[in-house]
Amino acid sequence: MCLAIPVRIEELIDAERAMADIGGVRKEINIALVDDLSVGDYVILHVGYALNKLDPEEAARTLALFEELGQLQEAYDEAKAGEGAA
Numbered sequence: 071m072c073l074a075i076p077v078r079i080e081e082l083i084d085a086e087r088a089m090a091d092i093g094g095v096r097k098e099i100n101i102a103l104v105d106d107l108s109v110g111d112y113v114i115l116h117v118g119y120a121l122n123k124l125d126p127e128e129a130a131r132t133l134a135l136f137e138e139l140g141q142l143q144e145a146y147d148e149a150k151a152g153e154g155a156a
Contacts, residue, residue, distance in 0.1 A: 074116035075136070076129035079109055090115065 077099070081089040086102040101107055101120045112129035113120035
């Protein structure tokens with residue numbers, strides 16, 4: 071399964087590289103496939119490459135869904151761990 075995630079551009083390094091905020095972690099990404107980026111823009115990131123710009127509201131909705139999925143996974147993991155203790 072492949073997953074692309076929304077990330078925020080924090081710093082433009084050059085025409086092909088930028089620093090992005092990925093869940094609170096700064097990482098250098100390749101932006102060669104996307105034109106006209108500015109600090110603060112959101113892009114869809116897949117295996118280190120920005121694929122396209124993303125509307126900030128859509129990015130927020132998607133990130134909220136990922137957060138919700140993470141909470142569901144934590145609850146599932148806790149329930150599974152509790153089954154083994156019984």
